[in-house]
Amino acid sequence: GLDIASWALILTYRDGEKYGRVGPGGRAWGVAWEWAPSASALRAILTVEIGTASLAAGLAPAAAAQGPHISSLSALSDLSAALVLTAAFVKAAQLPFTDWLMTAMSAPTPVSALLHSSTMVKAGPILLLKLGHAMPTWAAGTAFAFGIATALYGGVVALGQREPKVLLAASTASYLGLITAFALAKPEEALWLTYSHGVAKATLFMAAGHAIHVEHTTTPTRFPAAAKAAMALALLTLVGLTPLGAVAKSHAEPWLLLFSFLTAGYVGKLMLKTGTTPGGWAVAAPYTALAAASLAYPVLPNPFWALALAGLALAKMPEPTVLLRRLGLPVLYDAVAPAVFKAVRRAAAVVDGFVDKRLLSLEGLWRGLASLVAVVDLIFDMLLHDFVPALVQSASAQLSKRSFDYYLYVAGVGAGIILALAVLLWIR
Missing domain, CATH: 1.10.287 (Helix Hairpins)
Structure with a gap:
């Protein structure tokens, strides 16, 4: 159901509308580097269904033998564990299944914010967190290898993107790489990274969407002052310099500074390579409040993570074509x-x-x-x-x-009413 809903949401815009088209354009390596909503939706559904099929095939034998509930599973076979890992990698857009997430940016920005901060892509690491007790010992090393590789890939590729939403999609894959890497080895660290990423990434997407709406283009050159302020707070959260970010980074090892350095680079690019327009605070109230939620914890940040802000220098770097083309992954x-x-x-x-x-x-x-x-x-x-x-x-x-958005909204309202009635009947 989640896969079908995301597929439908990516189809909100029509193929001919500029807001639904993703990519720098042109043709290279035998691929046309622009994707319409129909192509983006097809890429997404066909990719994520690999994960759905892997999950069903991996858990079915264990459920038949040990019981239908996750809590009843004591051990997964090597084959089942491999299929569960595949499902997690697909859902979380880990290598080599990363590029569907970039073209899923055909969806409207609020959809992207929801998709990237808390729903579909988070299903991957959450699956590993829920099944960690049943996974064999080798699975943690495999998740770590794929996660770190994706974290590095996504962070570097984000530096070369010109469309804010595609940049944030690459950064989502990068941060989810870190969460996936630690989901089995250090679940508490992965959990706190999940929380801080959700708050920060929803903020960044809505701030970018604010600029897209104001400038009527998917590549805005100016951001409202409110959006810039919210982005700055989100950046501080991601690198560990707000209370929520500090809790997440308190479980992290010093070598993860490399990834925070990249984070400062690509988020800094959104702030430093664009102009600023005054105002916009009233419209920005919801996402600035979300960004401010990162200050709610009574925790002092570790000054060590302030070194990551040196990565802001990367914001001024040129955009090599190979990074803009995402190192050729769309060819796959x-x-x-x-x-x-x-x-x-x-x-x-x-x-x-x-x-x-x-x-x-x-x-x-x-x-x-x-x-x-x-x-x-x-x-x-x-x-x-x-x-x-x-x-x-x-x-x-x-x-x-x-x-399609009209019918989707009607269906959503209808589903909400049915769910509310079901809950009321259940309570009674």
């Missing part, structure tokens, strides 16, 4: 993955055809049963290999031509 999505999918589909068709012929070659009593199995198998193959992908692709294209 738009060129390599489709070719691999077609090859697997053809191979599956050959194997499946051979099995069907063998079944139909059986004699006597078995022939009727074999025919039935072959027909059921054929229907399943058509659904899985042809109908479902074509339906999703067609729906993405069709919805991008319509004002």
Whole structure:
């Protein structure tokens, strides 16, 4: 349900609307570097469903053997653990599944703020936090390796982005890399990083959205003063210089200063490479209040983390094309993955055809049963290999031509009313 909702939200804008288009444009490495909402939504749903399928396949055997509740699981097999890790990496946009999150920026900014700060992408590390007691010992090392690699990738790539929302998407992947890295090895640290990131990233997205709304462009050159103030407070939280940030960093090791250094660079880029327009405080009240919530803890920050502010110097660095092109990762999505999918589909068709012929070659009593199995198998193959992908692709294209947000809001209000009534009935 969450995957389908995010897919629908990415389709809020139509393909022809400038607000829904993501990417610097042009063509390089055989890929067109601009994605319309229909393409972004398709990328997202096909990627995250890999995680959903991995999670179902990984937990089903354990649930059948040990019980249906997470608390009842005592140990996962190596295969189940590998599938759970895959699900967590996909949901949290960890390498190599990172780029779907960049093009998901086709969604409106409030959606992006919700998606990045607390819902879909946080499902990955939260899954690991919930299942940490059942994971084998090698899983912590694997999560650490993938998480740190993604943290470095996302932080460096963020420095080269020109669209504020894509920059923040890369930074989300980076910070989630740190949370994923420690989710199994140091769960308390991962938990506090989750809290501080949620407050700061929602603030940054809404502040960026304020500028996008004021300037009517996805690449604003000026930010309202209120947005700049909220961004500064969010930056201090991410590097550990507000009380909430200090609690998160109190569990961190000194070498993580490298990632805080990168954080200062890409958030500083939003503040220092853009102009400032006066005012905007009334409109900014919700997200400035959210940013101020980071001051609610009675904790003094550790001055050591102030060294991260030296990373503000990175804000003035040039934007190499290789970073703007995200080190070529979109090629994996738009060129390599489709070719691999077609090859697997053809191979599956050959194997499946051979099995069907063998079944139909059986004699006597078995022939009727074999025919039935072959027909059921054929229907399943058509659904899985042809109908479902074509339906999703067609729906993405069709919805991008319509004002889908109206229907989405109606459905959301309806779902809220049903949920409220269900809760009232349950209480009574």
